[in-house]
Amino acid sequence: MSRPASPGAPSEAHNVLAITPFRRLWISLSLSSLGDWLSLLALISLAVVFTADGPHLARYLAVAGVVAVRLAPAVLLSPLAGPLADRLDRRWTMVVGDVLRALLYISIPVVGLLAPGSGLVWLFVASFLAEVVALLWTPAKDSAVPSLVPRKLLGQADKLVLFTTYGTAPVAALLFAALASVSNLLGALLPGMAKPEADIALYLNGLTFLVAAAVAAGLPIPSHRPGKDDESPTRDSRILASVWNRPRGAVGGPLLTGLTLGMLATVAAGGAVIGAGRLHAEALGAGNAGFGMLFAAVFGGMALGVVSGPRILKKLSRRRMFGVGAALAAFVLLPAGAVWDMVLTVFLVLALGVCAGVAWAAGLAVVARETEEEDRGAVHAHLNGTARLTLLLSAVLAPVAAGFVGDHALPVGPLTYDLRGTGVVLSVVGLLAAVAALVAHRQVNKGDPEAGPGLIPELFAALRGVAVPVEGTEEEKPTGAFIVLEGGEGAGKSTQVRELTVWLRDQGFEVVSTRQPGATKLGMRLRALLLDRENSHITPRAEALLYAADKADHVQQEILPALRRGAVVISDRYVDSTLAYQGAGRELDPDDIRRISDWATQGLVPDLTVLLDVRPEEGLARLGGAVDRIEAESAEFHNRVRKGFLDLARQDPERYLVLDAREPQEKVTREIRRRVRAFLPDPVPSNAEAVTGMIPVIRNN
Numbered sequence: 001m002s003r004p005a006s007p008g009a010p011s012e013a014h015n016v017l018a019i020t021p022f023r024r025l026w027i028s029l030s031l032s033s034l035g036d037w038l039s040l041l042a043l044i045s046l047a048v049v050f051t052a053d054g055p056h057l058a059r060y061l062a063v064a065g066v067v068a069v070r071l072a073p074a075v076l077l078s079p080l081a082g083p084l085a086d087r088l089d090r091r092w093t094m095v096v097g098d099v100l101r102a103l104l105y106i107s108i109p110v111v112g113l114l115a116p117g118s119g120l121v122w123l124f125v126a127s128f129l130a131e132v133v134a135l136l137w138t139p140a141k142d143s144a145v146p147s148l149v150p151r152k153l154l155g156q157a158d159k160l161v162l163f164t165t166y167g168t169a170p171v172a173a174l175l176f177a178a179l180a181s182v183s184n185l186l187g188a189l190l191p192g193m194a195k196p197e198a199d200i201a202l203y204l205n206g207l208t209f210l211v212a213a214a215v216a217a218g219l220p221i222p223s224h225r226p227g228k229d230d231e232s233p234t235r236d237s238r239i240l241a242s243v244w245n246r247p248r249g250a251v252g253g254p255l256l257t258g259l260t261l262g263m264l265a266t267v268a269a270g271g272a273v274i275g276a277g278r279l280h281a282e283a284l285g286a287g288n289a290g291f292g293m294l295f296a297a298v299f300g301g302m303a304l305g306v307v308s309g310p311r312i313l314k315k316l317s318r319r320r321m322f323g324v325g326a327a328l329a330a331f332v333l334l335p336a337g338a339v340w341d342m343v344l345t346v347f348l349v350l351a352l353g354v355c356a357g358v359a360w361a362a363g364l365a366v367v368a369r370e371t372e373e374e375d376r377g378a379v380h381a382h383l384n385g386t387a388r389l390t391l392l393l394s395a396v397l398a399p400v401a402a403g404f405v406g407d408h409a410l411p412v413g414p415l416t417y418d419l420r421g422t423g424v425v426l427s428v429v430g431l432l433a434a435v436a437a438l439v440a441h442r443q444v445n446k447g448d449p450e451a452g453p454g455l456i457p458e459l460f461a462a463l464r465g466v467a468v469p470v471e472g473t474e475e476e477k478p479t480g481a482f483i484v485l486e487g488g489e490g491a492g493k494s495t496q497v498r499e500l501t502v503w504l505r506d507q508g509f510e511v512v513s514t515r516q517p518g519a520t521k522l523g524m525r526l527r528a529l530l531l532d533r534e535n536s537h538i539t540p541r542a543e544a545l546l547y548a549a550d551k552a553d554h555v556q557q558e559i560l561p562a563l564r565r566g567a568v569v570i571s572d573r574y575v576d577s578t579l580a581y582q583g584a585g586r587e588l589d590p591d592d593i594r595r596i597s598d599w600a601t602q603g604l605v606p607d608l609t610v611l612l613d614v615r616p617e618e619g620l621a622r623l624g625g626a627v628d629r630i631e632a633e634s635a636e637f638h639n640r641v642r643k644g645f646l647d648l649a650r651q652d653p654e655r656y657l658v659l660d661a662r663e664p665q666e667k668v669t670r671e672i673r674r675r676v677r678a679f680l681p682d683p684v685p686s687n688a689e690a691v692t693g694m695i696p697v698i699r700n701n
């Protein structure tokens with residue numbers, strides 16, 4: 001049932017993008033990220049062109065040099081740049097930085113055109129200078145975000161910036177591949193360009209920086225440096241320090257070692273493709289278009305994995321998901337380096353990206369779930385720093401190693417196998433990364449609280465979308481059906497629970513109708529405590545835990561025994577109420593709420609959740625009598641709760657039936673019956689009375 005929100009998910013993004021200055025900054029950052037990725041592809045491609053007539057090794061070293069010049073300054077020099085950047089005016093640092101970078105990138109193709117002999121040297125010098133400027137620009141950007149966004153939306157804003165920083169990579173790669181595929185046409189239209197797609201990409205990059213400069217000039221960014229607490233966690237400084245400083249705290253030990261090793265393995269695999277990709281694509285006869293496709297496959301695959309992995313494998317333990325994702329990402333690089341077909345290589349690299357994305361999403365979920373809030377920043381910084389350093393080393397060393405290995409024709413019986421340096425390096429990196437990932441898998445799975453009977457059955461169960469039972473034996477498996485009615489105050493839940501109970505009993509089923517909170521002895525006391533208006537002192541976290549305590553008691557004592565008997569359990573409210581009221585309403589972290597609710601309910605998820613949707617003021621108006629502590633909350637609170645329910649339903653349309661609760665009561669009842677009938681034995685047996693308590697159907701686990 002629990003599902004972490006994907007970074008920068010649209011529903012989250014919506015709030016923060018409503019802030020006009022942030023929206024403008026975000027658009028300009030997106031444009032310059034797109035341009036930046038385009039220029040990385042273009043520079044690698046130009047380095048190959050400028051060394052085309054030189055010795056074999058020179059091409060490999062030139063590619064490694066471009067990657068080093070682009071990635072190394074941020075990793076190695078950021079501690080020096082940070083203090084200097086802090087003394088400069090933020091807004092003007094951004095504006096001047098953008099203009100300077102625009103001029104530097106545009107100058108690369110211009111020098112290549114006017115003085116071809118100096119093209120390669122200037123490419124290195126200009127790229128290095130642009131990266132140094134970026135070192136001063138980045139802290140200014142990092143501190144611009146907190147000054148444009150209220151504190152409580154800062155997390156969303158940072159996620160969105162991060163999402164765009166990497167999300168633009170596949171778009172840039174596809175654009176580059178498209179430009180490369182019409183290279184001949186561009187060459188005819190624009191004679192004199194060294195490589196038209198690369199030159200155009202660099203001009204485009206220059207243009208995006210000029211637009212970004214114009215936007216930054218109009219932003220209300222204060223010149224002062226924000227306080228330490230206001231700093232965005234995306235801040236880049238102290239990358240190296242964060243790698244060596246292993247965070248202490250709850251996530252230490254084998255788990256942190258496993259997470260670090262697994263991330264290292266996935267990044268090394270992806271980095272090798274980025275570094276060796278251009279020359280490998282050329283060896284496969286695909287040139288720049290092929291390189292663009294490989295680049296798009298790595299990053300597009302990652303985005304796909306991050307978004308879809310946790311959804312498809314939602315029942316799998318996040319630690320298992322991390323280990324399996326990292327291991328598969330590394331393993332597929334082995335054949336990717338060995339096959340001599342561009343299309344197959346792109347598919348294998350796409351698989352690498354997807355598995356790496358799944359591993360990253362799972363790894364971040366593990367960190368979110370298993371670290372204390374105060375340790376989380378240090379853990380993220382450590383993993384992020386390790387990833388950046390590994391990416392740099394892998395992407396730089398891969399082409400150098402490929403150059404030294406060289407290309408060879410190996411006789412295999414009557415045939416010859418073309419052994420290319422890039423292919424050998426990709427396969428070897430795949431092998432080493434796979435070993436690291438297997439060690440990581442063992443480490444992260446030590447003491448996994450969500451571990452089930454074993455990886456293979458858990459994986460199959462997760463692919464079928466069912467949970468593997470953690471507690472209980474085969475005989476104890478619930479065989480009944482679990483239906484929940486959810487919605488805001490006065491939506492008509494109790495009315496519909498009554499209607500459905502009577503109808504199902506008429507069909508001969510054993511029905512247990514119940515509610516949360518307050519179905520057990522303890523629950524009744526908790527309900528009284530929670531709803532008493534005198535108890536205005538209850539803090540949000542305590543409130544969430546009290547609701548969770550009610551659930552733990554209720555599930556253990558009433559719901560599970562009834563489901564094991566084969567009864568239909570109909571509950572007025574369940575976990576989604578906690579997600580909507582305490583998560584959305586009280587604005588507590590939804591991942592925390594899911595975690596405690598999952599634990600309290602032993603992971604029991606309803607077969608069907610009917611959401612009765614009504615505007616809070618209409619629902620509340622239906623209720624007579626005095627209002628309780630929760631009903632008395634503000635209109636904003638109830639609106640957040642309603643939106644929380646609707647978001648949950650949108651994320652899991654198969655489990656949810658959303659009905660307009662303003663419709664006449666009889667119509668709502670009919671709609672619910674129609675949906676419930678769909679998962680009862682059809683036709684309802686004529687001897688239904690006799691089969692009371694045995695619904696063979698309904699549970700799929």
Ligand SMILES: Nc1ncnc2c1ncn2[C@@H]1O[C@H](COP(=O)(O)OP(=O)(O)OP(=O)(O)O)[C@@H](O)[C@H]1O
Nearest residue numbers: 488489490491492493494495622661662663664665
């Ligand atoms: N579809 C409907 N249209 C109009 N009134 C309705 C509808 N369904 C129920 N009602 C009326 O609204 C009132 C509240 O209904 P009900 O107690 O079922 O809501 P609830 O969602 O269980 O409320 P609570 O938030 O207190 O749990 C009752 O008077 C009921 O008769």
Ligand SMILES: Cc1cn([C@H]2C[C@H](O)[C@@H](COP(=O)(O)O)O2)c(=O)[nH]c1=O
Nearest residue numbers: 516517547573574577578581582630631
């Ligand atoms: C289960 C659950 C409930 N609530 C809130 C929602 C309501 O305001 C009350 C329950 O009363 P009602 O009879 O359903 O009106 O408690 C909550 O905040 N969190 C929960 O998990």
